[in-house]
Amino acid sequence: MTPSAPIHPLLEDGRALILVPAYNEEAAIGPLIDEVYALYGKIPILIIDDGSQDSTAAIAKGRGARVLRLPHHLGLGGALQAGYRLAFELGFEFVVRIDGDGQHDPAYVTAMLDAVSHPGVQMAIGSRFLHANGGYTSLPRGLGIRLFRTFLRPILGKPVLDPTSGYVAVSREALEVFSRSFPLEYPEIEALVVLRRRAFQFVEVPVSIRPRLAGRSTITALKSVYYIVHVMLGVLVNILIFDRRRWR
Numbered sequence: 001m002t003p004s005a006p007i008h009p010l011l012e013d014g015r016a017l018i019l020v021p022a023y024n025e026e027a028a029i030g031p032l033i034d035e036v037y038a039l040y041g042k043i044p045i046l047i048i049d050d051g052s053q054d055s056t057a058a059i060a061k062g063r064g065a066r067v068l069r070l071p072h073h074l075g076l077g078g079a080l081q082a083g084y085r086l087a088f089e090l091g092f093e094f095v096v097r098i099d100g101d102g103q104h105d106p107a108y109v110t111a112m113l114d115a116v117s118h119p120g121v122q123m124a125i126g127s128r129f130l131h132a133n134g135g136y137t138s139l140p141r142g143l144g145i146r147l148f149r150t151f152l153r154p155i156l157g158k159p160v161l162d163p164t165s166g167y168v169a170v171s172r173e174a175l176e177v178f179s180r181s182f183p184l185e186y187p188e189i190e191a192l193v194v195l196r197r198r199a200f201q202f203v204e205v206p207v208s209i210r211p212r213l214a215g216r217s218t219i220t221a222l223k224s225v226y227y228i229v230h231v232m233l234g235v236l237v238n239i240l241i242f243d244r245r246r247w248r
Contacts, residue, residue: 008110011043015093016113018045020065021079022100026054027214029100033063036106046087047100050079056100081182084170088179096169102213104167108205112169115205122174122200123191125160126167126207133208148189156196160204164188167207174200 010016018036022029029047036045045065049057051073060067068086070079080097087095096112098104108126115124141164148163166188170178177198183190195202 007040008113010094010113010117011040014044017087017092017095018109019083019087019095019097020045020100021048021050021076021083022056023050023073024052024054024056025100026056026059028102028212029056030059030063031213032100032102033060033065039106046083048079048083050074077183077187080187081178084175084182085179088175093172094169095175097166099166103209105208105210108207111205115203116169116171120201121203122171123195123202124169125162125165125202125204127162127165127204128207128209129161130204130206131208152192156192160192162204163192
């Protein structure tokens with residue numbers, strides 16, 4: 001397949017992988033893979049099928065993507081750790097994660113790789129709030145993002161505009177850490193705290209978030225409130241445990 005744009009050198013020489021966690025995304029996964037190939041040609045794509053009960057895995061295989069099919073539904077964090085571990089063992093130097101619902105436009109993969117391949121940077125975060133067009137954010141999620149910004153600022157030592165973004169690129173250094181230990185339940189926020197512990201650096205990259213290609217989100221307003229409280233408590237506990245161990 002002839003790409004519609006120049007391929008990033010890290011994709012062209014096989015050093016970078018696109019990682020896609022997916023759970024029951026049979027309606028979206030095929031068009032998403034087709035879109036990636038249309039942009040960049042037959043680059044490495046790894047679909048982590050998180051115990052889907054539909055045809056997600058079969059469709060992904062039929063489109064030519066690699067598929068790691070988990071025997072049970074582990075949740076997002078577990079699926080991502082499985083993907084990061086496999087990517088690390090396969091020798092990839094950079095991994096760009098995009099979600100299987102199609103909300104993350106793969107056209108920004110090149111910008112993400114440019115950012116994370118810069119010396120001294122271990123993670124790039126795709127931020128809708130740095131992009132002119134931004135993207136849709138529900139009221140509960142928007143409130144949660146504002147709370148997380150305030151909460152994380154003193155912990156990280158720098159501001160982060162889109163702390164819940166799942167559009168993430170990591171370097172080999174971060175990949176090694178995440179392949180061994182990764183937050184399981186709500187990974188985006190806690191992964192930033194893991195970076196802070198390692199004195200790793202992150203940057204934010206402007207991206208546009210679009211509606212899902214198919215289906216609907218399972219995150220309700222009540223779940224959003226639970227998410228906010230649960231994540232904040234989890235981060236505080238992790239920091240206290242880490243600081244206690246450090247001073248022993």
